[in-house]
Amino acid sequence: MATELGPTPVKGPASGGTPVHHGPKGVGEDNKILSQGKWATWLLAPTIIALGIVIVYPIISAIVMSFQKDAGLDPATGLFTAGGPAGIQNYVNWLGQQCAAPGGGTVACPPGTLGGQFWSATGTTFLFTVITVTFETILGFWMAMIMARTFKGRGLVRAAVLVPWAIPTAVTAQLWLFIFAFEGIANKLFNASILWTGSEWPAKWAVIIADTWKTTPFMALLILAGLQMIPADVYEAAKVDGATAWQRFRLITLPLVKPALMVAILFRTLDALRMFDLPYILTGGANNTTTLSILVINQIRQGFNSAAALSTITFIIIFLVAFIFVRFLGANVVEQSGATGKGKK
Amino acid sequence: MTTTTASTELRARQDKGRKAAQNREKWAQARTYISAVVILIWCLAPAYWMVVTAFREVGFTYDTSLLPTHVTLDNFATAFDTSFGNRFGQALINSVFIGVTVTAISLLIGVFAAYALARLNFRFKFLVLGFILGASMFPGVALITPLFQLFTNIGWMGTYQALIIPNISFVLPLTVYTLTSFFREMPWELEESARVDGCTQGQAFRKVIMPLAAPAIFTTAILAFISSWNEFLIASQLSNDATQPVTVAIASFAGAQPNQIPYTAIMAAGTIVTIPLVILVLVFQRKIVAGLTAGAVK
Numbered sequence: 001m002a003t004e005l006g007p008t009p010v011k012g013p014a015s016g017g018t019p020v021h022h023g024p025k026g027v028g029e030d031n032k033i034l035s036q037g038k039w040a041t042w043l044l045a046p047t048i049i050a051l052g053i054v055i056v057y058p059i060i061s062a063i064v065m066s067f068q069k070d071a072g073l074d075p076a077t078g079l080f081t082a083g084g085p086a087g088i089q090n091y092v093n094w095l096g097q098q099c100a101a102p103g104g105g106t107v108a109c110p111p112g113t114l115g116g117q118f119w120s121a122t123g124t125t126f127l128f129t130v131i132t133v134t135f136e137t138i139l140g141f142w143m144a145m146i147m148a149r150t151f152k153g154r155g156l157v158r159a160a161v162l163v164p165w166a167i168p169t170a171v172t173a174q175l176w177l178f179i180f181a182f183e184g185i186a187n188k189l190f191n192a193s194i195l196w197t198g199s200e201w202p203a204k205w206a207v208i209i210a211d212t213w214k215t216t217p218f219m220a221l222l223i224l225a226g227l228q229m230i231p232a233d234v235y236e237a238a239k240v241d242g243a244t245a246w247q248r249f250r251l252i253t254l255p256l257v258k259p260a261l262m263v264a265i266l267f268r269t270l271d272a273l274r275m276f277d278l279p280y281i282l283t284g285g286a287n288n289t290t291t292l293s294i295l296v297i298n299q300i301r302q303g304f305n306s307a308a309a310l311s312t313i314t315f316i317i318i319f320l321v322a323f324i325f326v327r328f329l330g331a332n333v334v335e336q337s338g339a340t341g342k343g344k345k
Numbered sequence: 346m347t348t349t350t351a352s353t354e355l356r357a358r359q360d361k362g363r364k365a366a367q368n369r370e371k372w373a374q375a376r377t378y379i380s381a382v383v384i385l386i387w388c389l390a391p392a393y394w395m396v397v398t399a400f401r402e403v404g405f406t407y408d409t410s411l412l413p414t415h416v417t418l419d420n421f422a423t424a425f426d427t428s429f430g431n432r433f434g435q436a437l438i439n440s441v442f443i444g445v446t447v448t449a450i451s452l453l454i455g456v457f458a459a460y461a462l463a464r465l466n467f468r469f470k471f472l473v474l475g476f477i478l479g480a481s482m483f484p485g486v487a488l489i490t491p492l493f494q495l496f497t498n499i500g501w502m503g504t505y506q507a508l509i510i511p512n513i514s515f516v517l518p519l520t521v522y523t524l525t526s527f528f529r530e531m532p533w534e535l536e537e538s539a540r541v542d543g544c545t546q547g548q549a550f551r552k553v554i555m556p557l558a559a560p561a562i563f564t565t566a567i568l569a570f571i572s573s574w575n576e577f578l579i580a581s582q583l584s585n586d587a588t589q590p591v592t593v594a595i596a597s598f599a600g601a602q603p604n605q606i607p608y609t610a611i612m613a614a615g616t617i618v619t620i621p622l623v624i625l626v627l628v629f630q631r632k633i634v635a636g637l638t639a640g641a642v643k
Contacts, residue, residue: 039546040467047458047521048473051480054488054514061491146380157381158634159627160388166626167392168575170592171615175395178608183407185394213391218637225638267482274484277577281596296486297582300493308490315487322482 059315062308066090070303083305090309094118114299118310121295122317124288128208128279129272135212136268137261140219145253147220148227161217169214173281176210180282203287207279211272219264226260227253266325273318292317392619399613406608420613429599432586433614436594440618443505443590444573447512448566451520456562459524460550464533474522481518485578488514493582503585511579516569523568526639527561564632567625574622591618 069086092098098106099115109116147158164172179186180196187193196202230253238248276293283289285298292314299307401408402415403423425434461467462474492511501507535557539549577592584593595614600607626633 036465037467040461040465043457043461044473046454047477047517050454050513050517051477054510055480055483058488058491061495062487065491065494143384146377146384149377151374151377151381153381157384159630160385162626162630162633163392163623164388166571166622167619168592170577170596171618174595174611174615175391177606178398178612179391179394181407181608185409188409217388221634222638270482274486276486293484293486293578296490297578300490300582304490304494311487311490315484318484
């Protein structure tokens with residue numbers, strides 16, 4: 001068996017008759033890789049099986065469910081039906097914002113029902129994502145640049161940025177609800193009397209500000225780690241050559257930190273697209289702050305199967321965004337995290 | 346004579362240049378400090394506000410003086426009070442129980458996978474790594490619907506296992522990729538020498554690598570525990586009054602009057618939930634930051 005795989009032709013016992021010690025290099029290497037592969041299989045099996053149970057199984061059953069009708073009263077006959085195959089009707093209903101009509105068929109969902117909120121929830125989700133990730137990237141980059149400098153008290157700053165990150169999102173939401181209360185500190189500080197959670201744009205800004213506060217540190221730390229990978233002598237050389245601060249930033253910092261930056265933006269974008277805790281607690285999804293995740297959760301108790309269809313749509317949206325990032329914007333997560341392993345062997 | 350004037354002139358110009366450079370340096374330093382103070386205020390002020398409010402009398406909930414006023418410990422008693430239907434004490438126990446269980450299971454399973462990914466050469470390594478990274482970015486809502494139906498059907502709604510199993514879906518991938526990047530940086534030559542001394546790969550792993558890996562594993566455990574401790578979405582749907590974790594308890598905290606949010610008590614509860622984490626994070630700051638950023642830049 002090993003004869004075929006060996007890099008150097010190894011004579012079989014029949015032709016050479018040389019015993020055990022023949023070709024220790026070739027055969028040994030092969031056995032090593034073979035045994036490493038075997039080892040890897042055994043070591044990885046528990047994780048793969050566990051993830052199969054907790055992720056792959058639910059995802060497959062969600063997809064199966066999404067092609068089933070919701071059990072419930074049939075509006076056409078008024079009788080309880082157990083569901084049955086629905087084809088792609090659940091998806092069509094969500095995308096076209098159609099609801100089942102009494103007497104069969106579908107009509108446009110009346111305003112206020114969950115079915116009529118798909119596109120507005122999608123819009124809100126993307127709006128939150130684009131604005132928060134933009135803010136977090138700019139602020140995070142600035143924080144990282146500051147933390148990368150040497151100054152007294154740098155340790156304190158680096159510790160302080162971990163505080164918002166360490167506070168659970170549910171607590172963050174309640175905290176900002178209090179800050180944005182009508183008689184709260186935000187209105188007092190800015191001498192305003194805004195009902196923050198009472199109308200559309202203040203409510204959206206409340207969510208955006210709270211999310212930016214909570215997650216900028218994570219961004220800053222990822223970018224800082226990227227900055228620290230840039231060797232200092234590159235900057236020295238540029239300085240000697242007379243590059244201005246802006247040139248150094250544009251021509252050295254940005255391109256060299258780009259891989260880490262792209263991964264940080266990818267992580268944050270995928271995280272923001274599934275945003276749930278903050279708007280759910282802060283505004284309850286009122287005033288057009290319902291994200292796709294909130295819509296799924298609200299739908300679950302009204303019908304599993306159409307909730308499954310919506311969660312599958314959400315999953316596909318997130319997957320597509322991740323794909324675009326990795327394919328076209330060069331955020332290579334696996335390469336990034338596999339780089340050292342590859343180099344070192 | 347002319348030469349001396351020239352040299353003094355030159356020296357004067359050099360001095361001027363040096364002074365300008367020094368000024369620039371000073372100015373840059375000052376800007377750094379101003380920025381640092383802005384960052385400190387931005388990060389700490391809201392958290393400070395939570396703690397200050399937690400110690401304020403209920404009647405002065407909306408007091409906006411920045412320093413602690415009307416200091417009291419009542420809010421902490423109110424937070425644990427169960428007469429309005431809040432079960433904060435129980436929720437704390439639940440969160441610790443769920444967090445510890447999820448962390449232990451994830452580490453127990455994940456440590457082997459991380460070792461394989463960091464140390465062994467095998468086919469499909471990048472595929473496996475990609476699968477695990479993808480799993481950690483997985484949206485929770487995509488899992489919740491089938492789990493909701495499944496757990497309803499088998500009578501698991503509101504049980505601990507119904508909260509622990511879904512948490513593994515995001516804690517285990519996090520554990521594996523954090524540990525993988527820690528393991529890549531360890532002095533594996535020691536393993537080689539153990540092998541030379543006659544240990545099997547399994548023995549080398551158990552006797553040499555495990556003790557060396559302890560700090561990495563500990564850091565990963567903290568990160569895993571925090572992410573389980575912070576989980577809200579799944580718990581808000583699958584738990585009941587008896588098994589709900591603190592995040593759910595705090596989100597639905599009820600006061601004496603139905604229309605009045607008991608902010609001071611909520612801030613007290615928030616402080617209790619947050620302070621241990623903040624202390625833990627600050628003590629192991631360096632390690633935590635390394636662990637947090639490990640997956641992204643290494």
